Amino acid sequence: MTAMPDTPTAVLFDMDGVIVNSEDYWHIFEEETLFPETLGDIRPENDEITGMNYREIYDYLDETYGTTVTKAEFIDLYNETSKTIYGEQVEIMDGFDRLTGTLRDRGTKLAIVSSAPKSWIQTTIDRFELGPFDLVLSAEDIDAPGKPEPHIYEHAAAEVDTDPEDCTVVEDSEHGATSAARAGTYVVGYRTEANAETDLSMADVVVNGPQELRAELLD
Structure with missing residues (x-):
């Protein structure tokens, strides 16, 4: 298990099941x-x-x-x-704009790291007027196997010029949490009704819903 950074240099959000309830x-x-x-x-x-x-x-x-x-x-x-x-x-996570706004004000780098194609991610960003992000990374942007392999999160950490152990990743799936853990990041498993039975044992901590996520990332 990876220790929670005192102040994460970067927070990398999965999109599906985290930012939106897709x-x-x-x-x-x-x-x-x-x-x-x-x-x-x-x-x-x-x-x-x-x-x-x-x-x-x-x-x-x-x-x-x-x-x-x-x-x-x-x-x-x-x-x-x-x-x-x-x-x-899809609907956006309750309070996502406030959460990212606070992180941004604290100097934290923000990224979307998703298995979805770039066009799907961009549709979500445009519809909900999200951002700005320091990085928007699709699995199709890298020439390597996707989640659950670690490459996408290793690549994301390098792109935001941050060591993986100084990155916090928010993931809702077993494959995503496994990918982030293998990359050496601090992994927050995001639990909702949709993934109530999903194995998130690879995560360093599991939070239930947006309020607990906000507390984990900010407090």
Whole structure:
């Protein structure tokens, strides 16, 4: 386990399930559309793929369960659904602007580090007028395996010119928390109703909802 920095030099936020409640909608899509239309009779658990980039989700499902569609068809399903989820359905974390504003005033560097494509992230930023951020990093921006491997958080720390142990990461998924822990950052597991059963044991601390997150990051 990593010790909490006295004052984190940088806070790196995952997007899905942290900044916005998109996991609620992605899980519905996966169970009602994605799995029935792309797999056979066997259905994976949502946590098997939550936090992964959708291109790597296809590779995982194809290898583990066998898919019934091409990768291009699979990606099209995700891209079409993303327009509704991020453009219309998601809600932002309560108090996120105040939280990031306070951190920014204290001189903390802020980043979004997500498995989502850059266009999905930008839709969210534009819709809720978020920022400014010192870094917005998509898994597709790096030439390396995504979460749960550590590369994306190692890359993010380097981009904000901060040692990983001086970074605090906020993650809601098992894959995301594992990635951040492997990179050597301080990991805050973010718990909501949507991930009530998710294994966040790789996190250094687990908080329940936005108020506890604010206390952890600011107090």
